[in-house]
Amino acid sequence: MAILLINGSPHPKGCTWTALSAVAERLEKNGLKTTWLNIGVKPVRGCIACGKCAQSGHCVFDDDPVNKAIDLLRKAQGLVVGAPVHYAGPCAAVCALLDRVFFMKSAPYACKPAAAVVSCRRGGASASFDRLNKYFTIARMPVVSSQYWNSIHGNTGEEARQDREGLQIMRALGENMAWLVKCIEAGKAAGITPPIPEPWEATNFIR
DSSP states (O other): EEEEEEOOOSSTTTHHHHHHHHHHHHHTTOOOOOEEOOOOOOOOOOOOOOOTHEEEEEEOOOOSSSSHHHHHHHHHHHHEEEEEETTTTOOOOHHHHHHHHTTTTOOTTTOEEEEEOOOOSSOOOHHHHHHHHHHHHHHTBBOOOOOOOSSEEEHHHHHTTTOOOHHHHHHHHHHHHHHHHHHHHHHHHHOOOOOOOOOHHHHOOOO
């Protein structure tokens, strides 16, 4: 069993990485493997809503980490997305990546547990946390909770390591993610199958 961790920060060892590392430590302690994808500093294209991915399952643009993220998420048993807060929202690179990972091709992710982790200097954590969770809920992914909203505070990785409550939240998230993934696998072994969704009934407000 493997969990995909996406580090959306341009800083490879910053606050977001510190938070995700605390989650990963508990996942691995519970026998789950972790796979990391670091977005880094290269540009991530925004979605142009061309719809080509509905047929191919991949984005037409292949010059950034999006298609790699799609392939990794299809293989993974769960997902944790980490993002720094920029102007009270998740950083643009994370949103651009997730827009294209989820748009018109999220069916294979259904029933895989997912969680968001955000890091900020001071404010904007809860708004960013809410934004990221919307990707999961539209894709029928169970959202894993911790014991508080999944945020950590600091301006550097060293400062984030001083946020004792934030790190405790991350450890609890890792424990809860591991427990839920194991419960789902045990259910499958016992013959419990995922729910079958009804055909989509799209309702437009302008007719």
